[in-house]
Amino acid sequence: MKNNRLLPALLLTLVLLQVAVILGSWLWTAAVPETSLHSLLGNGGIRWLFGTFVDNLSHPILVWMILADITLGCCCASGLWPALKAVATKTSPDPQQKSGLQAASGLIAVELAVILLLILPTRAILLNATGHLFPSSFSAAVVPIAAFMTITAAIAYGLFSGQLHNYRDVFQSVCQGTRLLRPALVVYVLGMELICSVAYVIG
Numbered sequence: 548m549k550n551n552r553l554l555p556a557l558l559l560t561l562v563l564l565q566v567a568v569i570l571g572s573w574l575w576t577a578a579v580p581e582t583s584l585h586s587l588l589g590n591g592g593i594r595w596l597f598g599t600f601v602d603n604l605s606h607p608i609l610v611w612m613i614l615a616d617i618t619l620g621c622c623c624a625s626g627l628w629p630a631l632k633a634v635a636t637k638t639s640p641d642p643q644q645k646s647g648l649q650a651a652s653g654l655i656a657v658e659l660a661v662i663l664l665l666i667l668p669t670r671a672i673l674l675n676a677t678g679h680l681f682p683s684s685f686s687a688a689v690v691p692i693a694a695f696m697t698i699t700a701a702i703a704y705g706l707f708s709g710q711l712h713n714y715r716d717v718f719q720s721v722c723q724g725t726r727l728l729r730p731a732l733v734v735y736v737l738g739m740e741l742i743c744s745v746a747y748v749i750g
Contacts, residue, residue, distance in 0.1 A: 568744050612731060622697065626708055627700065630644045650706070662692065
């Protein structure tokens with residue numbers, strides 16, 4: 548109940564702040580024409596609001612959130628998340644869960660071995676030109692790699708534990724998503740636009 552009240556209040560706050568930035572920048576530049584601030588209701592500001600909205604949201608964080616949503620949804624739909632919670636609480640898994648956990652663990656081990664082969668050798672493919680991990684192709688793909696490994700482990704668990712029976716179930720689990728991160732996406736859109744608006748006004 549508390550979360551149901553907190554989220555609308557947060558979204559309303561972000562909207563009101565956005566309106567305040569838009570009107571405030573216009574009033575300030577009208578009252579002090581020689582100011583270095585930019586008005587969001589001037590010609591340039593309106594063009595900026597319409598022309599840069601997509602660019603403002605185009606950030607790796609948005610991709611990470613989408614991947615996290617897919618990953619968590621797949622883990623829940625495949626039964627991996629409940630199984631991991633049971634193990635964490637020291638509850639003995641049933642034979643099907645045990646089989647699924649073994650399959651998931653084995654797949655993770657294989658994937659980790661492949662990743663290590665791609666980053667540990669001196670001239671590994673995923674290292675940068677100077678042979679370092681940061682920054683490199685590997686560091687740029689850490690979140691997608693983790694998401695892919697988790698999703699494939701969840702699918703392996705689901706198939707071997709009997710939670711998933713065929714390719715239709717597999718695709719459904721991947722498309723399941725979770726309601727936990729959907730509100731976060733709305734917060735991200737409003738919050739990122741607000742941050743970019745403030746940056747434009749003071750820039």
